Amino acid sequence: MEYKDIIDQCVACEECDGFAIKPTLSEGQIAKCNQCGATLFDRKVDPINRTLAISLAGLIVLFPAIFLPVIGVDTLGVFNEVSLISSIVMMIEEGSYLVAVCVFVFAIAVPVVRLFSAFYLSLCLKVNYIKPSLLVFFRSYHQLDSWAMLHIFLLGIIVSMYKLVEMTNMTVGLGMYALVFLLLCSTLISITLDQDLIWGSLESVVDQKNS
Amino acid sequence: MVDECQKCSRCNHRFYLRKYRSIEYTFAWTIAAMVMFIPANIYPMMVFYQLGNANESTILEGIAAFIESGTYPLAIIIFVASFIVPLGKILVLFILMAKTQSNDRRRPILQTKLYRLIDSLGAWSMLDVFVVVVLAGVVNLGFITSIEAGLGITYFTLMVICTMLATVSFDPRLLWDSVLNEKKDAKNSVEQALLLDSNGKENKEQFNNG
Numbered sequence: 001m002e003y004k005d006i007i008d009q010c011v012a013c014e015e016c017d018g019f020a021i022k023p024t025l026s027e028g029q030i031a032k033c034n035q036c037g038a039t040l041f042d043r044k045v046d047p048i049n050r051t052l053a054i055s056l057a058g059l060i061v062l063f064p065a066i067f068l069p070v071i072g073v074d075t076l077g078v079f080n081e082v083s084l085i086s087s088i089v090m091m092i093e094e095g096s097y098l099v100a101v102c103v104f105v106f107a108i109a110v111p112v113v114r115l116f117s118a119f120y121l122s123l124c125l126k127v128n129y130i131k132p133s134l135l136v137f138f139r140s141y142h143q144l145d146s147w148a149m150l151h152i153f154l155l156g157i158i159v160s161m162y163k164l165v166e167m168t169n170m171t172v173g174l175g176m177y178a179l180v181f182l183l184l185c186s187t188l189i190s191i192t193l194d195q196d197l198i199w200g201s202l203e204s205v206v207d208q209k210n211s
Numbered sequence: 212m213v214d215e216c217q218k219c220s221r222c223n224h225r226f227y228l229r230k231y232r233s234i235e236y237t238f239a240w241t242i243a244a245m246v247m248f249i250p251a252n253i254y255p256m257m258v259f260y261q262l263g264n265a266n267e268s269t270i271l272e273g274i275a276a277f278i279e280s281g282t283y284p285l286a287i288i289i290f291v292a293s294f295i296v297p298l299g300k301i302l303v304l305f306i307l308m309a310k311t312q313s314n315d316r317r318r319p320i321l322q323t324k325l326y327r328l329i330d331s332l333g334a335w336s337m338l339d340v341f342v343v344v345v346l347a348g349v350v351n352l353g354f355i356t357s358i359e360a361g362l363g364i365t366y367f368t369l370m371v372i373c374t375m376l377a378t379v380s381f382d383p384r385l386l387w388d389s390v391l392n393e394k395k396d397a398k399n400s401v402e403q404a405l406l407l408d409s410n411g412k413e414n415k416e417q418f419n420n421g
Binding site for chain 1: 224280282285288289319320323324326327330333334335337338339340341342344345346347348349350351352353355356359360364365368369372375379383384386387388
């Protein structure tokens with residue numbers, strides 16, 4: 001047996017560096033580290049088709065979620081509506097450039113990149129168009145995982161809705177429903193995307209390129 | 212060997228045996244977060260103009276206003292997310308850094324679970340920032356009422372980013388290194404005790420065959 005065949009069967013835990021033999025899992029099972037209990041990897045149910053469908057749905061509602069107004073306020077005859085983009089523009093006008101950039105990155109840019117990466121990856125796997133350049137997309141998906149804050153933005157809107165309801169008349173716009181749907185798609189993608197499967201299929205192409 | 216740069220065979224990512232200078236970077240980011248926490252609480256987060264009157268409020272004053280108006284759940288959510296979580300993350304990171312240096316071999320699982328906790332709680336402190344951003348965008352009704360974001364928001368965002376970078380740069384495998392070294396030391400000492408036994412050769416053969 002070659003050295004490479006042996007190490008293909010082994011896996012190291014990311015959190016405690018514990019060594020384990022890679023088990024063959026059936027769909028829906030999770031492998032956890034012996035020493036520290038962290039998740040090593042898990043096989044998802046029907047990853048490619050489901051990720052393709054959900055990420056396509058997310059891309060369709062992306063533009064309405066960003067540009068349509070989310071909440072509107074009406075007091076003493078003066079009316080004002082805000083969408084995701086207009087709140088960022090408002091921050092720029094007021095001079096808080098850092099906050100505007102941060103909100104843009106965490107609430108718009110990172111979820112868009114993740115969504116598009118998931119869509120492109122599942123599409124390429126579906127039509128079997130596997131190239132080493134896919135690695136860039138997948139690594140960006142993997143590393144941006146903890147920096148997507150769309151769910152916190154939605155909770156922030158809900159908290160501010162509480163505060164606005166007592167002051168003024170408040171209306172909910174179409175952008176709100178699109179935003180909720182976008183968040184739903186974004187969360188479902190992290191459930192249906194099988195990372196180990198993608199690494200495995202990309203690895204064979206990288207080996208061919210390196211050898 | 213820890214400082215030797217290697218290349219992953221799957222994805223061509225350059226990596227080190229442990230995260231590059233993990234303790235140094237984590238310590239630096241945590242100190243930066245502590246420094247940012249002070250102006251974030253002193254400067255006002257939100258300026259509330261009502262018919263010409265300006266009413267500034269910092270994080271704690273905003274929470275006090277929520278308590279006075281009776282919405283206790285909101286006050287608790289904002290207090291936990293904007294005050295307890297950042298302070299807790301900084302404290303836990305200091306504890307974890309101390310544990311990697313102290314050769315403490317008890318309860319590494321608890322320490323790893325602590326790390327996982329602050330890793331997952333990382334971004335929730337941004338809740339207050341998003342609330343102010345949405346309010347400042349919506350309540351822009353000219354003279355009657357309008358809300359502007361204050362200087363405290365910038366420092367608070369910087370603090371959250373510093374804590375998140377500190378968590379990312381900490382390597383939890385360092386917590387397990389002293390545990391594994393102890394196991395290896397114990398195994399070596401048992402081996403040596405077996406070999407140095409009075410029935411020296413017999414035990415050595417048993418050990419080599421078994």
